Amino acid sequence: MHIMHTTSRQPVSKCIAVRSCSGWSPKDLWEARRLLAKRTKTDSQGMDRLLQANPKTFKGLHFSSHTPQRLFDAACCQGDLEELRFKWGNYKDLSALENLHSLKFLLIGSGAGVQDIASICNIKSLVVLSIENFKRVEDYSPLIALEDLEQLEIHSNIMGRIAIKDLEFLREMPSLRSFATGATTFRKKYTEAELKDLFASLPKLEYAFVNGKAF
DSSP states (O other), rough: OOOOOOOOOOOOGGSSOOEEEEOOOOHHHHHHHHHHHHHHHHHHHHHHHHHHHHHTTTEEEEEEEEEEEEHHHHHTOOOOSSEEEEEEOOOOOOOGGOOOOOEEEEEEOTTTTTTOHHHTTHHHHOOOOEEEEOOOOOOGGGGOOOOOOOEEEEEBBBBBBBSSSGGGGGGGGGTEEEEEEESEEESSSOOHHHHHHHHTTTTTTOEEEEETEEE
16 A cells, blocks of 8 residues: 555546545654554554544555455545555455445455455446456446446456356446456357447447457
């Protein structure tokens, strides 16, 4: 996780660090930096407490190292978040995401333990969603509830391929401007012509990328 204390409002899609909302006291900010630098189990618990005790502080959080479930949940206490990124962790329960009514950008990496995407589908404000290695999820049709979603990425990682039931749900996501998936097995087999037809049905789509091929 990176911290940058600033009052500037950078574009959500370009944020690579933490952006402040109301701001912590200098003492709390120093303590946060100390805890993040050490990253022991005890210090990680201290970071949890700081996030929970200051729920209106940040607009963006980016966790670039291992994130345990308790830290995932604590990050979701930041009710004004617009951007949230987790590189990897052992999180299984995503229900805390439902606290984030202003979230526009969500990245969840290495989610092998995740079994249910219902909580993601309740974040109606989402514009960009990127998820990786959701090995226990095959049906992504609930994502049609995200009516403002413009960019969707569903990827595997070096641990192996993921499986997706089908891509038919994309037909009911007319706001999509880009879609990408890689190293993915589809339970429904598609020809190249069928994929072209599917993507042509999306009125705003500008870019689609499936298993190494652009459409």
